[in-house]
Amino acid sequence: MKKPKKNVRVTLQEVADHAGVSTTTASLVVRNNPRISEATRNKVLASMEELGYVYDRVAANMRSQNSNIIGVIVTDIANKFISEFLIGVQNTLEDFGYTVLLGTTFDSVEKQQKLISTMVEHRVDGLILNPASRSVGKTVKQLNNLKIPLVLANRELTNVHADYVGIDYPEGTYKAISHLISKGHEKIAFLGGVKNSSTWTERMEGYRTAHENANLTLDESLVIDSEPTDKGGEEAALKMLDLPEIPTAIFCFSDLIAFGVMKVLTQKGIVIGRDIDIVGFDNIPEAEIYHPPLTTVSSYPKSIGNQAAKLLHSKVKRESEEMHRVILKPQLVIRETSK
Amino acid sequence: MKKPKKNVRVTLQEVADHAGVSTTTASLVVRNNPRISEATRNKVLASMEELGYVYDRVAANMRSQNSNIIGVIVTDIANKFISEFLIGVQNTLEDFGYTVLLGTTFDSVEKQQKLISTMVEHRVDGLILNPASRSVGKTVKQLNNLKIPLVLANRELTNVHADYVGIDYPEGTYKAISHLISKGHEKIAFLGGVKNSSTWTERMEGYRTAHENANLTLDESLVIDSEPTDKGGEEAALKMLDLPEIPTAIFCFSDLIAFGVMKVLTQKGIVIGRDIDIVGFDNIPEAEIYHPPLTTVSSYPKSIGNQAAKLLHSKVKRESEEMHRVILKPQLVIRETSK
DNA sequence: CTGAAAGCGCTTACAG
DNA sequence: CTGAAAGCGCTTACAG
Structure with a gap:
């Protein structure tokens, strides 16, 4: 407790003075440059310790032009x-x-x-x-x-x-849709996500390709976009329920969207996995523990x-x-x- | 496209030269200091625009000694x-x-x-x-x-x-335990959390007080600590199931712990909300949509x-x-x- | 209202 | 192996 705590930060200059070396040397010691002798290095390190020196990266970065x-x-x-x-x-x-x-x-x-x-x-x-x-x-x-x-x-x-x-969003979506088609579904909705954003367009691509490969006609009215949140999923689900004919399966833009969708459907008394099939995207940890556990595309x-x-x-x-x-x-x- | 892109960053000095003023003036303009005349300000702003000036906060912070x-x-x-x-x-x-x-x-x-x-x-x-x-x-x-x-x-x-x-962790825990006691529970476990951490000790305090106020004896063997994760919850639940007598209710350190606990209990065929009651802590969004939805203490x-x-x-x-x-x-x- | 000069705390050639 | 001096790009008294 002998040193006065005035200028709280100790500078390299002060360390150098205390150790009886130049700031150049002190600077090289701080950065572990090997061209300083062991003796000098120890002297400087001791001074740093004693004075409570803290490296000032802001100054260093400024001089060396990186951050x-x-x-x-x-x-x-x-x-x-x-x-x-x-x-x-x-x-x-x-x-x-x-x-x-x-x-x-x-x-x-x-x-x-x-x-x-x-x-x-x-x-x-x-x-x-x-x-x-x-x-x-x-x-x-x-x-x-x-x-x-x-x-x-x-x-x-x-x-x-x-x-x-x-x-690979197209590929992931393709797998999801093909899975649903192989289960016999022919009316598969695509819910959620911001239209024309790249993440949406790429999924749309996979959605389309899967339909084509199975010779299914794609019904654009089953594609309902939304904000990329669970709330967005709820809204999209409500819009879907207003359709003249409700699809038998849903591909959701993300797991988050799927949670919103499932919440609404469950409230309406629709039993997921029996009345309607759902696939999400992302495989976030909650997908596994959700009720019922969500089929989804695992991204990493x-x-x-x-x-x-x-x-x-x-x-x-x-x-x-x-x-x-x-x-x-x-x-x-x-x-x-x-x- | 006429200016050569060599030193990518333009300095305030260059802006000042270009505008025909001192760096002092340029600096004051950048920081919207009102003591510069409208005319000078506009001249400097025009130069900044033309040269594509980007404020260098690192240098500014260094000089002004804040960040x-x-x-x-x-x-x-x-x-x-x-x-x-x-x-x-x-x-x-x-x-x-x-x-x-x-x-x-x-x-x-x-x-x-x-x-x-x-x-x-x-x-x-x-x-x-x-x-x-x-x-x-x-x-x-x-x-x-x-x-x-x-x-x-x-x-x-x-x-x-x-x-x-x-x-107020003691208060929150007190409410949770009192709720369980009012439902008739007398053997209430406290699972999860790092023993002797302040968040744990404070919950322990509420757990204890609730028991005392209800004249219930606290059974220390029902208190099982763990890492503060869902995995930790699973481990704590397994230890609890090894007890000679299984408690009828569980207070969990956090919702995350509760999810781990519920996962294990469900796997063992124990029906939550019927065979055993559970309360969590935090009220994270998943608590509401979990199956079954989790009683919990809402922190903010x-x-x-x-x-x-x-x-x-x-x-x-x-x-x-x-x-x-x-x-x-x-x-x-x-x-x-x-x- | 504006400017010349010093300085923030480092690092960087350069010299010896 | 070590040091004196300049400089990174700003801001800050101070002077006028």
Whole structure:
């Protein structure tokens, strides 16, 4: 308790003075540069310890023109698919020694724009973006202009200079629909998701192909879009129940949508798995423990996160200049809602 | 496309030169200082626009010795209680103009320590910490030494100079146990949670008081601790089933624990709500849609997050020097598992 | 209302 | 193996 606590932060300069060396030397010691002798190093380390030195990354980053900070922008952290994705991203980024600046857009394009600006002003070394549903390519123009590495996840943008990691939505949807068709269904609704967003269009593609391959006519009135939330699912289900003829099976944009749909149907006394079959998408942990357990397409949010972080890292380190697209293959997990 | 894209970032100096003013003036314009004339301001703004100037917060923060960054460290973002809490924190912090540096400890004290150091090195203006279960007071010593404002959330630490926001765990537990007792239960287990962590001790207190007030003897063998996850709940349930006499009701440390417990009991053919009553804690969204819907104590993670952010803001702005403790009152939500 | 100069706490060539 | 000096891009007194 002998040192006065005035200027709380001790500077490298003060450490150097205390140890009787130059700041150059002290700086090299802090960064574990081997060209400092053991004796000098120990002297400096002792001074750092005694004075309670704390490395000032802000100053260091400013001088060395990098930040070791990666911006991560997602649509909604309370969505399990997203939070699992985030865990994948964070774990890998932390292994690489980055710190994560997080932003949540709640699917608002305006908020997304503001967050991107903030991140750029904070000089992030790179950005991982899970775009809002209605994003357009110019959202990330600023990043491209400043040559800030960008990896898109889960949703692709057109005309954008960025890597992409996602899963094969057409393929996953194709598997889901084909499964329902093989069970004898001919009227299969597609509920939820934001129309014309890439994640929706790609599912639509799989939905269409599966119908064609089975020589079934696709009934566009069975396709009902919505916000990508459980509430959105409830709304879509209500609209579906107003149709002249109710379909015998439903493919849902996501598990979250499926939960909303199932809630409404159950309230209406419709027994899921008996009166109507349902398939979701994502295989979030709740899908398994839901009642009844949900048949769904398993994507791998944590892996997507890992891959996105790895791609970004190699871009930041300029290990590769080419664009990469990583598309993970999804799998169908059959449970009680379509047994 | 006429300007060469060499040094990608334009500096304030270049803007000033281009506009024919000093950097002082340019700086004041960027920060909307009213003491610059309209004419000069417009000239500078035009130059900024033309050159594509991007504000460098890192440099600004360094000079002005603050960061506008708040560190937020939580145990697990995939836990719904935590992610809701985070949404509350983020929304409020963003309203105040802060950016969030996020860390996840996965309940590891070592990881927590590392994250705190990283945040400190990044000169965060303040920190919101949802401490790992086994945290001790000295974890945050560095923060106190450097006088970095700290708000603890959901879990309190002893001998620590920090604000605290949480809910009244003894009260919430008291309500849950009293409810079960009023239904005629006399053997009520308490499953899950990390023994001797503050969140556990406080629940234990309510558990004890409810027993005492009802003149029931508390049977310590019915108290089985575990990791604070659904897996932990499964393990605790298995241990409980090994008891010589199985209790007729269970109070679970959290909803997550309750889900694990219910999974095991259901597998064993025990019908919940008939053979055995269960109450959880947190009222996460899944509690309502679980099968059967879970009776639980409703805490308000989003409000806790809002409050924590507000407290931290006023500390950072030095609006108040005293310590604050905000304790939210929980409510019992009765559903099918204890009807 | 505007500007010249110093400085935030580091790192980076460069010299010895 | 070590040090003196310049500089990263801003903001901050201070002067006029």
